Every structure is written in structure tokens, then in C-alpha cells.
Amino acid sequence: MDRRHFLKSSLVLGAGMAVSPLLPSCVGGTYAANEVSELPSMRFDVIVAGGGTAGVLAAIAAARTGAKTALIEWKGYTGGIITEGGTALHSFFNIWKPYPGVAKKQLVKGIPQEIIDRLIKVGGCAGHVEMETSYDYDSVCTAIDTEMYKLVTMQMIREAGVYMALNTMLCGAVMAGERIEGVIVESRAGREVLYAKSFVDSTGYGDLCAYAGARFTVPNDYKVANSMGIANVDMNRYYDFLKDNNALGQIARGSYDGLDSQLVRLGTNNKNLPTEFVKGLKDLSVATITTTVHKDYLMFIKCGYDLPTSPLNRDEVSDAEVQIRINQQKAIELYRKYIPGFEKAFISRTNPSLCIRRARCIECDYDLSNEDITNAIHFDDEVFLYGFHDSAPKYSVKNGGAYGFPYRCSCVKNVDNLYAIGMMVTSEHSAHMSTRNTVSCMAQGQAFGTAAALCALKGIGSRELVYTDLREQLIAGGVYLE
Numbered sequence: 224m225d226r227r228h229f230l231k232s233s234l235v236l237g238a239g240m241a242v243s244p245l246l247p248s249c250v251g252g253t254y255a256a257n258e259v260s261e262l263p264s265m266r267f268d269v270i271v272a273g274g275g276t277a278g279v280l281a282a283i284a285a286a287r288t289g290a291k292t293a294l295i296e297w298k299g300y301t302g303g304i305i306t307e308g309g310t311a312l313h314s315f316f317n318i319w320k321p322y323p324g325v326a327k328k329q330l331v332k333g334i335p336q337e338i339i340d341r342l343i344k345v346g347g348c349a350g351h352v353e354m355e356t357s358y359d360y361d362s363v364c365t366a367i368d369t370e371m372y373k374l375v376t377m378q379m380i381r382e383a384g385v386y387m388a389l390n391t392m393l394c395g396a397v398m399a400g401e402r403i404e405g406v407i408v409e410s411r412a413g414r415e416v417l418y419a420k421s422f423v424d425s426t427g428y429g430d431l432c433a434y435a436g437a438r439f440t441v442p443n444d445y446k447v448a449n450s451m452g453i454a455n456v457d458m459n460r461y462y463d464f465l466k467d468n469n470a471l472g473q474i475a476r477g478s479y480d481g482l483d484s485q486l487v488r489l490g491t492n493n494k495n496l497p498t499e500f501v502k503g504l505k506d507l508s509v510a511t512i513t514t515t516v517h518k519d520y521l522m523f524i525k526c527g528y529d530l531p532t533s534p535l536n537r538d539e540v541s542d543a544e545v546q547i548r549i550n551q552q553k554a555i556e557l558y559r560k561y562i563p564g565f566e567k568a569f570i571s572r573t574n575p576s577l578c579i580r581r582a583r584c585i586e587c588d589y590d591l592s593n594e595d596i597t598n599a600i601h602f603d604d605e606v607f608l609y610g611f612h613d614s615a616p617k618y619s620v621k622n623g624g625a626y627g628f629p630y631r632c633s634c635v636k637n638v639d640n641l642y643a644i645g646m647m648v649t650s651e652h653s654a655h656m657s658t659r660n661t662v663s664c665m666a667q668g669q670a671f672g673t674a675a676a677l678c679a680l681k682g683i684g685s686r687e688l689v690y691t692d693l694r695e696q697l698i699a700g701g702v703y704l705e
């Protein structure tokens with residue numbers, strides 16, 4: 224297909240899309256099978272689009288269930304925002320600490336826990352350490368080394384036998400009515416079509432859903448961000464300074480680099496820090512809370528930026544990329560000037576591009592509400608349990624309990640063989656403050672990678688899968704379901 228034809232079909236598709244009127248309506252390509260028959264092709268059972276937080280798990284789970292699986296990822300590594308945005312992985316456990324008499328319970332196990340076990344072995348995680356303060360927000364802190372996370376997950380994907388198409392962008396869907404037949408990908412090897420029976424969209428941005436004609440909104444309800452790593456910090460002097468100024472916030476300690484009782488999580492009480500420093504960071508939208516698993520190193524310091532209209536607007540995003548880097552430099556200068564222990568600190572890592580907590584929100588068969596979450600509701604078709612809410616203590620899961628994540632939440636409306644997972648599901652902002660967190664995304668990955676494999680192997684669509692078959696397979700894969 225030539226470029227003119229590609230653009231024409233993109234525009235026709237865009238005209239029917241539920242995009243904000245402020246956005247360009249062209250969202251990419253949709254094709255009929257006869258339009259792509261000349262392209263080089265490959266065939267799989269399951270295609271997972273996006274090898275980030277959720278997609279890694281989906282690909283491993285699908286391959287372990289016996290499906291011939293391909294993972295398409297446009298960066299040269301896996302992990303997505305788990306390696307680029309977050310501070311701690313929220314959360315493998317219920318929030319038991321603020322509720323006397325409530326037992327500590329690990330809710331998310333299975334492949335997500337396997338990743339943690341592998342990371343611990345290579346010094347890339349201090350494990351699930353208990354919070355000493357602010358435990359009504361999260362009762363544990365699971366901090367990771369971002370680089371080890373990339374390595375460990377790539378090794379696990381390879382061991383599972385997944386075909387990994389890295390540095391490859393998904394840029395279209397081949398449709399037969401409401402069924403996806405294949406996806407169009409582009410890389411330096413050229414344009415190709417990859418066919419499969421079941422599909423998982425874990426691109427974060429819902430690119431495959433959009434190409435497949437799913438309905439979506441673009442709420443633009445979070446800042447975009449770039450998280451930097453800061454090295455050469457004298458942590459002892461930093462900690463003493465915070466303590467002396469009554470400015471300590473969240474604290475968790477664990478073992479790393481052969482040393483016990485090291486700071487894994489460190490937050491600040493900004494009210495008591497130098498006014499110029501606090502005002503400066505506020506103007507730059509910098510959050511001081513951080514985690515680390517290495518001596519004298521802050522793994523994440525987030526720098527945010529409000530986009531005028533949409534994370535899908537390329538020009539606004541380009542402006543933000545530049546401005547955030549300028550702001551990161553100003554932030555490190557503020558740290559050096561005002562905070563003891565940072566005199567020789569420098570930015571040792573930034574994300575290759577900015578990230579966001581959500582872009583497109585995809586319409587699925589069920590939309591989990593904040594009421595479902597805070598009331599700890601269970602469902603007949605739940606695929607994992609979860610207990611963390613990022614707005615705690617304002618909203619939290621009742622009595623330190625857990626809610627179920629229903630299967631229907633990821634079945635994309637009007638598409639027969641596609642699951643949407645990760646930050647693109649759950650429309651209500653307050654509910655999304657729970658479901659979008661890393662450990663929920665990881666659990667969604669295992670659940671829907673398994674489901675996609677079962678559908679492909681049985682030759683059925685997502686709505687024909689018998690729940691008990693999926694549940695049995697999930698339990699066999701170590702998923703905790705009461």
C-alpha cells in the first residue's frame with residue numbers, strides 16, 4: 224500500500240472515531256485483508272501489543288499457556304512505565320497496617336511475584352518491605368532497579384518462547400467486521416502484517432483499540448512526567464538534614480548493596496524545608512518522594528507538566544519534552560543549592576520520552592466504579608484481587624480488604640477478540656487511581672494473556688470463554704483468588 228492510500232484510509236477511519244473535537248481525528252490505519260495481502264507476513268496465536276508494565280506479563284502468560292505468542296514493542300527494551308514513572312510498585316498486599324486485627328495478605332502473586340523473586344536474586348529489588356510511616360497509604364514498599372527490571376523481564380520473555388519484535392511500532396489493524404485478523408507493524412525491516420487469533424492491547428495509549436475501531440475518550444486528567452535518577456547523593460547527610468528540620472515524610476527501610484536497614488523509600492514534609500527550594504520545586508512540578516535500592520542514589524524524582532489539551536497532540540507533547548528537560552536541570556540545581564548531601568549530585572538517568580498516567584480510555588463491557596473498589600466488591604468473573612488505592616486515605620478499599628477485577632472490564636466493546644489492559648481501562652478518575660497502578664497492570668497482564676491464549680487455542684472470541692476454564696488456568700499459574 225502506498226503512502227497516499229495509507230493516509231486516505233486513516234482519515235476515513237478517523238472520521239468515525241470518538242476523539243475530542245480539539246484533536247486531529249486521524250489516528251492511524253485500518254485495513255481489509257485484501258489491502259495488505261502483498262506485505263510480508265507472519266502468523267501467531269496471540270499478539271500482545273506493547274511490552275510495558277502489563278504487556279510483559281501478558282506475553283509470558285500467553286506463551287506459558289501454550290499459545291504461539293508475539294510481543295510488539297516500539298522501544299528496545301521491556302517494562303514501560305514501571306521502569307520510567309513510578310516510585311514503588313503499588314501494591315502486592317492489602318493495606319492491613321491501619322486496621323488493627325486485619326491480617327497481612329499477599330493479594331497479587333503468580334508471575335508478578337516471580338519477577339520480584341528474580342529481581343531480588345540479582346540485587347534489583349529489596350523485596351516487599353513494610354512502611355514505617357504513612358502505612359494507611361500503602362503498608363509495604365516494593366522498590367525496583369529499573370535497569371535490572373528491563374533485563375530480567377526480557378530474559379523471562381525469551382525463556383517463555385515469545386517472539387519479541389522490539390524497536391517495532393504497531394501502526395494499524397486488519398479488520399474483518401468486528402474481528403481483528405492481524406496488525407500492521409513498522410520497523411527498519413519495513414512494513415509487515417502479523418496475523419493472530421487473539422489480541423491484547425497493552426500499549427498504554429490504546430493504539431490497537433483505536434485502530435480496531437473501539438470507542439474511547441481522552442480525559443487529559445493527569446500531568447505528563449519524566450522521572451530522573453539522581454546519583455552521588457550523600458544519603459546520610461540528606462536524611463539527617465530532613466530529620467533535624469522535622470521534614471521526614473514516608474519511610475521504609477530494607478537491605479541492599481550488602482547493607483541492612485537502608486532507606487528504600489524516603490518522602491519529605493515540604494512545609495519544613497527552605498521556602499525557596501519548596502517554591503522552586505512547586506513551580507517546576509517536581510515531587511520529592513523517592514525510592515531506591517542503591518546506596519547514595521535516588522531512583523525516581525518526578526518532574527510533571529500540564530498539557531494544554533491532549534497527550535495525543537504531537538506538538539504539545541514535543542513542547543513538553545523540551546520544557547520538562549529544562550525543568551529537570553533547574554530542579555537539580557535547586558537540590559544542589561539548598562539541600563545538604565546534594566552538592567555533587569547529578570542527573571544519571573532520564574526517561575527516553577515523557578510518560579503519562581493515562582491517554583485514551585477505552586470503552587469495555589464493564590466499567591469498574593470507585594464505589595465497587597472502595598466497597599471491596601467481588602464479582603462472579605473476577606480474574607485477580609487488588610487492595611491499593613492511590614487516593615488513600617481519602618478513598619481506600621474497605622477495612623483493609625480487596626476487590627475483584629472483573630473479566631468484563633477488559634473485553635473491548637464492539638471488538639470480538641481484543642482485550643484492553645493497563646492504564647487505558649476504568650473511566651472514573653477516582654477508580655482509575657486504583658486500577659492504573661503497576662501491580663494491578665501486572666495482574667491484568669497475567670489474567671488477560673492467559674485468557675487470550677485460551678481463546679486462541681479453543682478458536683473462540685473473548686465473550687465465548689468459559690470463566691471456570693480461565694479461573695482454573697489462573698490458579699494453576701499461581702494467581703490468588705479467594
Ligand SMILES: Cc1cc2nc3c(=O)[nH]c(=O)nc-3n(C[C@H](O)[C@H](O)[C@H](O)COP(=O)(O)OP(=O)(O)OC[C@H]3O[C@@H](n4cnc5c(N)ncnc54)[C@H](O)[C@@H]3O)c2cc1C
Pocket residue numbers: 272273274275276277278295296297298301302303304305308309310311312313314391392393394425426427428430447448449450525578579580644645646647659660661662664
Ligand atoms: C509519572 C508517573 C508516576 C507513577 N507512579 C506510580 C507509582 O509510584 N506506583 C505505581 O504503582 N504506579 C505508578 N504509576 C502508574 C503506573 O506506572 C502506570 O499506570 C502503569 O505502569 C501503566 O502500565 P501500562 O502497561 O498500561 O503502560 P506502559 O507501561 O506504558 O506500557 C506500554 C508499552 O507499550 C509500548 N507502546 C506504546 N505504543 C506502542 C505502539 N504503537 N507500538 C508498539 N509499542 C507501543 C510502550 O513503549 C510501552 O512499553 C505512575 C505513572 C506515571 C506516569
